[in-house]
Amino acid sequence: MTKKAVVLLSGGLDSATTLVLAQAEGFSCYALSFDYGQRSKTELEAAERLAQHYKVEHKIMRIGLDGIGGSALTDESIDMPDQLEEGIPVTYVPARNTVFLSLALGRAEVLEADDIFIGVNAVDYSGYPDCRPEFIQAFEAMANLATKAGSDGRNIKIRTPLIDLTKGQIIELGLLLKLDYSKTVSCYAADTSGRACGTCDSCRLRAKGFTDAGVDDPTRYQ
Amino acid sequence: MTKKAVVLLSGGLDSATTLVLAQAEGFSCYALSFDYGQRSKTELEAAERLAQHYKVEHKIMRIGLDGIGGSALTDESIDMPDQLEEGIPVTYVPARNTVFLSLALGRAEVLEADDIFIGVNAVDYSGYPDCRPEFIQAFEAMANLATKAGSDGRNIKIRTPLIDLTKGQIIELGLLLKLDYSKTVSCYAADTSGRACGTCDSCRLRAKGFTDAGVDDPTRYQ
Numbered sequence: 436m437t438k439k440a441v442v443l444l445s446g447g448l449d450s451a452t453t454l455v456l457a458q459a460e461g462f463s464c465y466a467l468s469f470d471y472g473q474r475s476k477t478e479l480e481a482a483e484r485l486a487q488h489y490k491v492e493h494k495i496m497r498i499g500l501d502g503i504g505g506s507a508l509t510d511e512s513i514d515m516p517d518q519l520e521e522g523i524p525v526t527y528v529p530a531r532n533t534v535f536l537s538l539a540l541g542r543a544e545v546l547e548a549d550d551i552f553i554g555v556n557a558v559d560y561s562g563y564p565d566c567r568p569e570f571i572q573a574f575e576a577m578a579n580l581a582t583k584a585g586s587d588g589r590n591i592k593i594r595t596p597l598i599d600l601t602k603g604q605i606i607e608l609g610l611l612l613k614l615d616y617s618k619t620v621s622c623y624a625a626d627t628s629g630r631a632c633g634t635c636d637s638c639r640l641r642a643k644g645f646t647d648a649g650v651d652d653p654t655r656y657q
Numbered sequence: 658m659t660k661k662a663v664v665l666l667s668g669g670l671d672s673a674t675t676l677v678l679a680q681a682e683g684f685s686c687y688a689l690s691f692d693y694g695q696r697s698k699t700e701l702e703a704a705e706r707l708a709q710h711y712k713v714e715h716k717i718m719r720i721g722l723d724g725i726g727g728s729a730l731t732d733e734s735i736d737m738p739d740q741l742e743e744g745i746p747v748t749y750v751p752a753r754n755t756v757f758l759s760l761a762l763g764r765a766e767v768l769e770a771d772d773i774f775i776g777v778n779a780v781d782y783s784g785y786p787d788c789r790p791e792f793i794q795a796f797e798a799m800a801n802l803a804t805k806a807g808s809d810g811r812n813i814k815i816r817t818p819l820i821d822l823t824k825g826q827i828i829e830l831g832l833l834l835k836l837d838y839s840k841t842v843s844c845y846a847a848d849t850s851g852r853a854c855g856t857c858d859s860c861r862l863r864a865k866g867f868t869d870a871g872v873d874d875p876t877r878y879q
Contacts, residue, residue: 496721498760530763533803537759538720541752570802577795581755581787 437463439548440594441539444468444493446481447621448641449554449597452609454489456596457552459612465546466493467539471531477629481620488618496538532565536574536593543591544582551578552594558601571595602640603647610650617653630657659685661770662816663761666690666715668703669843670863671776671819674831676711678818679774681834687768688715689761693753699851703842710840718760754787758796758815765813766804773800774816780823793817824862825869832872839875852879 440462444450457464468482479495486493532555539551555566564570571593578591597605609616621641622631631638633656645652662684666672679686690704701717708715754777761773777788786792793815800813819827831838843863844853853860855878867874 498720499718529766530759530803533759533762533799534756537752537755540755544751565803567802570799573795573799573802577755577792577799580789580792580795581752 437461438550439463439465439543439546440550440552441465441467441543441546441548442491442552443535443539443554444482444485445554446478446483446485446619447554447637448602448609448616448619448644449556449605450482451485451614451616451619452605452612453552453554453596454485454491455609455612455614457550457594458489458491462550462552464489464491464552465542465548466491467535467542468493468495469535469538470495470497472499477622477625477627478620481618481629484618494542498534498538530565532563532570533574536578540578540582540591549589550592550594552596554597555595556597556600556602556605558599566598568595568598571598601647602644606644606648606650610648615653616645617655621654626657630655632657659683660772661685661687661768662772662774663687663689663765663768663770664713664774665757665761665776666704666707667776668700668705668707668841669776669859670824670831670838670841670866671778671827672704673707673836673838673841674827674834675774675776675818676707676713677831677834677836679772679816680711680713684772684774686711686713686774687764687770688713689757689764690715690717691757691760692717692719694721699844699847699849700842703840703851706840716764720756720760752787754785754792755796758800762800762804762813771811772814772816774818776819777817778819778822778824778827780821788820790817790820793820823869824866828866828870828872832870837875839877843876848879852877854879 440457442454442457442464444454444466445468454464454466466486468479470479483493532553536551536553543551557566557568575591575593578593582591606616620629621637623635623637624632631654641654642652662679664676664679664686666676666688667690676686676688688708690701692701705715758773758775765773779788779790797813797815800815804813828838842851843859845857845859846854853876863876864874
């Protein structure tokens with residue numbers, strides 16, 4: 436029987452690469468996205484297109500993270516930064532990966548899937564505490580105590596195939612697996628037709644990745 | 658300065674007792690409830706009344722747990738059990754406490770609160786894996802790696818004042834603190850005016866608690 440995996444799919448470059456990697460490993464994938472009040476919905480539309488293209492079941496769960504506040508990604512009173520910052524960026528959403536992994540854990544339990552894939556990366560985004568390997572390990576330990584799966588002697592695994600890769604290496608890996616990166620959207624401020632601003636943190640990091648990988652950048656800019 | 662705490666408030670007996678305990682400890686409390694597609698909304702209305710009565714800020718976050726499925730509390734295709742069951746009950750919502758604590762963690766981070774109160778109980782409800790002390794400890798360890806708080810050297814604490822108490826002991830404690838239990842709703846199938854069915858798991862456990870505490874049961878039954 437094909438093993439099932441839940442794959443967190445934002446529609447960005449990293450999560451799309453994670454999805455093709457999970458499929459390449461032979462998993463039957465169930466994609467999960469979140470509508471958490473982010474300003475830009477074009478990422479979610481990209482996630483839908485990717486899920487259709489790769490023929491995986493896709494759920495978009497709506498959660499009221501905007502009620503928590505505290506991030507430039509969801510709170511319109513905080514200005515979007517246009518330069519890479521020192522330390523933890525203001526685009527950090529409080530407890531975001533914890534919340535996303537928790538909901539993925541619930542979905543995994545219902546599907547009886549043991550594997551949850553998340554495209555976190557500790558190299559280029561070391562400012563986010565919830566992208567660190569020690570966080571992922573602690574979440575996995577907690578997850579195995581939290582659920583029926585843990586009680587049944589099954590073993591939940593949080594898989595982070597990109598965690599030690601640079602953006603350039605991620606892109607090289609995706610291209611080997613024929614991923615069409617023009618289908619992905621990374622920009623924090625993309626317009627309604629999915630064209631990127633080219634100036635936000637996420638755009639700069641992505642553009643640098645294509646340069647480092649030595650390939651043409653297929654991103655559509657405004 | 659008064660210390661802030663996030664208190665998970667379902668509107669049931671346990672979470673109401675937890676709120677009055679947190680206030681009695683001197684915390685400035687921020688109540689958080691979830692609308693996760695549960696069949697009965699009367700619990701949420703009870704949570705609102707309790708928050709108003711105790712003059713605490715109250716947020717209700719909407720999350721699409723019904724999209725995950727797998728529980729009689731949210732999925733209408735699963736029959737509600739009317740007897741206490743062996744093992745893990747079908748009223749278990751997948752990863753529920755993990756999801757609720759994760760969202761409370763995000764709220765705590767924005768508020769710069771170090772304390773999160775949850776009314777879990779390992780005595781009467783040992784069938785739920787996410788009510789066990791070892792789960793709470795693992796969540797706390799993860800939480801301190803997940804957030805800015807952890808990085809800043811602050812210390813997130815998951816407080817479970819009811820974890821080792823019987824339902825009777827919980828009620829005795831709440832009555833000492835003048836909690837009016839008629840304001841709380843525990844029933845899985847309460848009617849629109851908040852009257853309890855008297856036959857579901859939660860009703861039976863609650864009724865037994867009042868008997869054990871040797872006090873009159875103020876619950877309004879259908």
